[in-house]
Amino acid sequence: MSAPTDPLAFPASAGPTAQKDAPPLSVPTFDVTGKMFVVTGGTQGMGLVISACIAKAGASAVTISARSQDTGEKAVAQLTEHTPSCRFFFVPADVAKEEDCSRLVSEADRLMGCIDGLVNCAAWTARATLDTTTVDVWDRMMNTNVRGPFLLVQAVSKSMRSKGRPGSIVNISSVVAHGGIPKVSTYSVSKAALNACTKMHAYELKRSRIRVNAINVGWTLTDNEHVLQRVEMGSENWIEDADKGHAMGRLLRPVDIAATVGHLLSDASAMMTGTIVDLHPEMVDNCWG
Numbered sequence: 001m002s003a004p005t006d007p008l009a010f011p012a013s014a015g016p017t018a019q020k021d022a023p024p025l026s027v028p029t030f031d032v033t034g035k036m037f038v039v040t041g042g043t044q045g046m047g048l049v050i051s052a053c054i055a056k057a058g059a060s061a062v063t064i065s066a067r068s069q070d071t072g073e074k075a076v077a078q079l080t081e082h083t084p085s086c087r088f089f090f091v092p093a094d095v096a097k098e099e100d101c102s103r104l105v106s107e108a109d110r111l112m113g114c115i116d117g118l119v120n121c122a123a124w125t126a127r128a129t130l131d132t133t134t135v136d137v138w139d140r141m142m143n144t145n146v147r148g149p150f151l152l153v154q155a156v157s158k159s160m161r162s163k164g165r166p167g168s169i170v171n172i173s174s175v176v177a178h179g180g181i182p183k184v185s186t187y188s189v190s191k192a193a194l195n196a197c198t199k200m201h202a203y204e205l206k207r208s209r210i211r212v213n214a215i216n217v218g219w220t221l222t223d224n225e226h227v228l229q230r231v232e233m234g235s236e237n238w239i240e241d242a243d244k245g246h247a248m249g250r251l252l253r254p255v256d257i258a259a260t261v262g263h264l265l266s267d268a269s270a271m272m273t274g275t276i277v278d279l280h281p282e283m284v285d286n287c288w289g
Helices: 045-056 069-082 098-112 135-162 185-208 223-233 238-245 254-265
Strands: 036-040 061-066 087-092 117-120 167-174 210-217 276-279
Touching (some): 036 045, 045 061, 045 069, 098 135, 135 167, 135 210, 167 254, 210 254, 223 238
Parallel strands (some): 117 167, 210 276
């Protein structure tokens, strides 16, 4: 079975592979009416669904970013078709590059007029062990997964403070921040570092009423995950096997993450900052199963 072809269709169920007693899809009930957001990695997968859910929750404008101009333009068209009431903008950016981070924030500020929230969803990973990780792999992963979000939080928070506006920042982290299999060791380190940044930035920005939180995301069915698992597991039916073997009857779907992101961006979580939300039902209190 293939992965979902239209990630913005918001189906009523998790699909035929989910077990009969599996929890329903999370319902994005948050409200961000009139607010404006930046979502990195917002052209596909989890970032695209997050952008769509923010728009459906009343956002006035959303600026998405990724490296590919073509992919970005297609994503803007797709998002606009689903939620024409929201203005969408695309700014090409590689968050591993300092100048791109600076340009992204300044352009988003100019296009939207202000920034009320940031979602750091862009990330990069590669399968490599302690012995096979090269300096180039290490540097690219740290620059994309840690330095990029740091620079974006730095720039966005300066913009918010210069306008005297409160705000909310959400970093998309991972369950492997707690530790993972050897071939994701460098990725694990990068996400643990991102979580440390989350807490320190929350502490520094709290008096400006700028909240910073993160989500440790577990195993999620996305298009990229589908491609990866077909290669690693050598099966088109990996989704059925994964859902069947999951203790709660299914893997996470992107909308599950989007609903949690939206809660953290909205005033429903007005007193939450410096919090790392563990959204990985396959692991509870560091116990896998």
